[in-house]
Amino acid sequence: MKVVVIGGTGLIGSKVVAGLGEHGHEAVAAAPGTGVDTLTGEGLAEVLEGASVVVDVSNSPSFADDDVLHFFSTSTANLLKAEAEAGVAHHVALSVVGTDRLQESGYFRAKQVQEEQIRAAGTPYSIVHATQFFEFAKGLADGMTDGDTVRLPDARIQPMVSDDVAAAVARTAVGDPVNGVVEVGGPEVFRLEEFIRMGLTALNDPRTIVTDPQATYWGAELADDTLLPGPDADRAGTRFADWLARQK
Template sequence: MRIVVAGGTGLIGSKVVALLRGQGHDAVPAALQTGFDTITGHGVRDALKGAEAVVDVTNRVVFEPEEVMNFFTTSTRTLLDAAREAGVRHHVVLSIVGVDRLAYPGYLNAKAAQEQLVAASGIPFTTVRSTQFFENLSAMAAGMAQDDQIVLPTADLQPIAAADVAVAMAQVVTSPPVGGVVEIAGPERGSFTRFIGPVLAAQGDARPIRADVSADYFGVPIVHDSLVPLGAARTGRTSFADWSASQAS
């Protein structure tokens, strides 16, 4: 099967490409580095010619509402137009657990708009909503620094290894379209402090960590279960302890 992975040179995309190729598929990594630009449209139609499926893991981590909304809506429309023209039979997009519950200007609203465009496209699709990645915990902590301490929400996380996200994406794109949402999460649920504390300690970061019930998530007010699945979810195999050990080695 010819599968185009938009964002195929990044953290998740590169792993998806490797998995699909290992299964014998013609997996095409499509990114700026390969002449594929979903904002200008350059190279997109050519890359999708003959494709049976598309995996969209493109990303831009910005929090200015207009900029991030423009990125995700423009990029998604470009991909969908090319996919429709190419006769793609399955469009898979990576999104975020809780995005449907956290309507707030910025990144999450832009991801929600992306989901809506895919669902309304007429192309058979599956939306994969993931919890936060282990690999991003350090960056999350950096964004929650206040003066000489880290101030974390009291909400729960259920983070997942990027490798497990890639496994789920590869499984979904090679299965029949769901026409809806699949949620994935790590095997363990706990507080921000439980996961971020050890990551910072392993980096030698001795700044004190304080949990604050009034702390938000990058400007978005959250409650204890805002960022975790509320119903059935596929769970990754990699525990936090195993992932941490792999980083240490």
Template sequence: MKIVVIGGSGQIGSRLVKALQAQGHQMVAASPSSGVNTITREGLAEAMNGADVVVDVSNAPSWEDAAVLAFFQTSTQNLVAAARAHGVGHYLALSIVGTDGMADNGYMRAKKVQQDLIKASGLPYTIVQATQFFEFLDLIIQAGADGDVIRLSPALIQPIAADDVVAALSELVVSTPQNETIELAGPEPFPLDALARNLLARKGDKRAVIADVHARYFGVQLTDKSLTPQSPSARLAPTKLDDWLKR
């Protein structure tokens, strides 16, 4: 099976390419660094020629509101057109849990546009919405820094290991297109403020973490439904945070 991974040099993409190569698939790790640009379309037709599946795990080079919207809109339109032209049988995209309910965040608005374009494309598709990665928790905590303290919402977060995301994508890539959105999360929900205290204590960081229901998460005021899966059929990954930290 020929599989094109858009964003194939990134954190998820590079691991996915390696995992699928080990299964014997013909892989194309597509990114600007490999000569495939989904904005200019450079190398896109060549990459898609003969492809059975395209997997979009790409990320925007800028998260500024207008720039990230332009990226996902243009990139997805070009990918959809190329996939149609070359008879790709499965379009798989990685998105984020909570996208539909975080319109105050420009990145989430852009990801929703991406999802809507895929659903309207007429292509057989699967969209995977994953919760935040364990690997991003430090960034999330630091975003709440306010002088000598950290202000975070006590809303629930249910993070996941990046390797578990790769494992789920590896399974779905070679499966029948679902033509729906699948939620994917870690096995444990935590109040965000309590999680931050735990992780900071492990590092010896003595800054106080203040629970603030009005604290913004990248511009969004959270509820317990914002960063956790809502579907009763959501897939829960096996790796617990403590086990990941020990590794």
């Protein structure tokens, strides 16, 4: 089976390509660096020739509201059009648990637009909703830092390692389209403060971490369970403490 992975040279995409290849599939990494640009449409027709499945794990290079909306709406429209012309049978996209509950954030509004475009396109599809990655604990802290203090909303999170995200995406790609959402999360639930504290402690980062009722998550207010997947979500196996121990 030929599977084209849009964003196939990035953190998740490169792991999806490797995993599919190990299982005997023809996995093709597509990105601007390989001559495929979903924003302009350059190279799409050529790379999609003979493809059965397209996996889109690309992300916007800028998270400014207008930029991220332009990226996801334009690249998704171009990709879906090219897929229809090429006869692709399954479109798989990586998105985020809680996207529809985070619409105060420009980034998540753009992801919601992407999901709506996929649903309306007519191509059989599967959308994988994953929780936050272990690798982004520091990035989350950086985005919520005020001086030397990290101010976090009072909410729970169920993070997972990027390897397990990629494995879930690859499994979905070789399965039948669900024409809906597949949710996946990590094996443990933390309070945001605990998750960030563990991540920064492992990096010997001295910032003070506090829970602040006024803090937002990329501009969105959180309820206690906004970032949590539903009860039927698949649970990945890698624990955060085990992953942190391997980083030393």
